[in-house]
Amino acid sequence: GAGVSQSPRYKVAKRGQDVALRCDPISGHVSLFWYQQALGQGPEFLTYFQNEAQLDKSGLPSDRFFAERPEGSVSTLKIQRTQQEDSAVYLCASSPTRWGEKLFFGSGTQLSVL
Amino acid sequence: SQQGEEDPQALSIQEGENATMNCSYKTSINNLQWYRQNSGRGLVHLILIRSNEREKHSGRLRVTLDTSKKSSSLLITASRAADTASYFCATQGAQKLVFGQGTRLTINP
Numbered sequence: 344g345a346g347v348s349q350s351p352r353y354k355v356a357k358r359g360q361d362v363a364l365r366c367d368p369i370s371g372h373v374s375l376f377w378y379q380q381a382l383g384q385g386p387e388f389l390t391y392f393q394n395e396a397q398l399d400k401s402g403l404p405s406d407r408f409f410a411e412r413p414e415g416s417v418s419t420l421k422i423q424r425t426q427q428e429d430s431a432v433y434l435c436a437s438s439p440t441r442w443g444e445k446l447f448f449g450s451g452t453q454l455s456v457l
Numbered sequence: 458s459q460q461g462e463e464d465p466q467a468l469s470i471q472e473g474e475n476a477t478m479n480c481s482y483k484t485s486i487n488n489l490q491w492y493r494q495n496s497g498r499g500l501v502h503l504i505l506i507r508s509n510e511r512e513k514h515s516g517r518l519r520v521t522l523d524t525s526k527k528s529s530s531l532l533i534t535a536s537r538a539a540d541t542a543s544y545f546c547a548t549q550g551a552q553k554l555v556f557g558q559g560t561r562l563t564i565n566p
Contacts, residue, residue, distance in 0.1 A: 385556035448499030
């Protein structure tokens, strides 16, 4: 079946703009994770959903970051009033288990804030 | 914040040689996982080892876990050019998976 799909693949935003990044997880996967990956670094945890419930958002850098998964499937990561330091690759991953053992990653959205 | 630290940060070997990467972590874990990332792509799960396991094999991969030293190693035997990638260890406690900084592996033909 299809893997995790993320869109757009690339996004260029002017500083101050709002952006919305979409993640389509593998059908039936319970858990969904968002990570932020800076160039040459490992992925940094942002937030985690189990079905539609956001169980952990401790990694969101500021209140400009907001994530939702209203029907327990597709998820959207929204960044308001983007700043240059928000430039990174945003990775989405899903897992068939409640606790996220073995994550399946999408190819990511590369966000560049100018 | 990163939990795991990989060593070395970069490794370059000849095709056919074995590659060993190490990972150290700080807090107690339920399991430790290794992932591979090719340039510009998402991460791919390689292997999971639980906290009560000491060694696990999958094809050319061998993973060890020493919970007393809070460390793990990934061995890739008989390396191939296609193994060129970044390798990340990730530790899982209660829920979230926390990744290290990664080892950049280059296999020279």
